[in-house]
Amino acid sequence: MHFDLRDLELFVAVAEAGSIAKAAEHCHTVASAVSKRLSDLEGRYGTAFLARSSKGVAPTPAGLALLARARAVLYQAGQLDRELRGYSAGIRGQVRVFANISAIVEFLPAALASFLSAHPEIRVHLEEHVSGVVARAVAENLADLGIVSDIAGADGLIMIPFREDELVLIVQPGHPLASRERVDFREALGSDLVGLHSDSALHYRLLRAAADAGRPLNLKxxxxxxDAVCAMVAAGLGIGVVPRAATTPYTASLGLVPVGLNDDWAKRRLHLCVRSLEALSAAARLLLDHLAGATA
Structure with a gap:
């Protein structure tokens, strides 16, 4: 190996600051030492990672590739440091869990409470992300296990059925669909829509549903x-599609009306996902088994 963690730390600091001097100050060292280490790193690999100019520095294409990997390595090294320190504090394991908002709000509170009651020596680090980000984090070993909805792009991951949730339409009380108990999604396509960002699984689901109906998706x-979808619908910017149970507190407090969807895709299956069962730590495997056993 031709680098150490300090090389990566300094490179990331320089790339993010756009300046060797600023990065040196941030890392509590001198600029000449930073410059020397980075020059030596470039020399060992025979390629430039930074383009230097009078305005500062910026990553080259090779530098951008190094930057992405270096951030992941430093993150994992930090996690390892925290986990090892946790052992000295009496914690016998830590598990990194990334999950979408539906899982976090609807299903995880009770499941994690019972797990941590049975295993008080284990610490769970939980982060909320959209399903696509969760799958990538698990694939890149930034998370031990994830919880995602039915998504593309999860190739190579082990998927274990977890729970089901229901997507509903939310509208203001005066909307023409507010008096309906259930509707087909195509009936909502004449209205402006408040949607999630383009990276989300739900965004792709709605695009496909609109295409199948031969209608445009009028994203306002x-x-x-x-919760932001609910707030924007309440402000009169359109209607939205959200998980029923995950957003009930928001819809109730904002006076919004949930309307059921007849479409098959409105019933979503959530999955637990891992890279490899064999590579899981003992603590992560305990949590996976607990969550899989808690499926309904």
Whole structure:
């Protein structure tokens, strides 16, 4: 191996700061030492990772590739450090879990409470992300296990059925569909829609449904969370599609009306996902088995 963690730390700091001097100050060292280490790193690999100019520095194409990997390596090294320190504090394992908002709000509170009650020596680090990000994090070993909806792009991951949730339409009380108990999604396509951002699994689901209906998807605004969808619908910017149970507190407090969807895709299956069962730590395997056993 032709580098150490300090090389990566300094390279990431320089790439993010756009300046060797600023990165040196941030890393509590001198600029000449930073410059020397990075020059030596470039020399060992025979390629430039930074393009230098009078305005500062910027990653080259090779530098961008190194930057992505270096961030992942440093993140994992930090996680390892925290986990090992946890052992000295009496914690016998830590599990990194990435999950979408539906799983976090609807299913994980009770499941994690019972798990941690049975295993108080284990610490769970939980982060909320959209399903696509969750799958990538598990594939890149940034998370031990994930919970995602039915998505493409999860090739290579082991998928274990977890739970089902229901997508509903949310509208203001005065909307023409507010008096209906259930509708076909095609009936909503004449209205402006508040949607999630383009990276989300739900965005692709709605695009496909609109294409199948031969109608355009009139996206008025795109946001990054389901509570934001509810807030925008309440502000009169359109209607939205959200998981029923995950957003009930928001829809109730904002006076919105949930309307059931007849479409088959409105019933979503959530999955647990891991890279490899064999590579899981003992703590992660315990949590996976607990969650898989808690399926309904």
């Amino acid at each position: 605004i795109q946001v990054t969370s389901f």
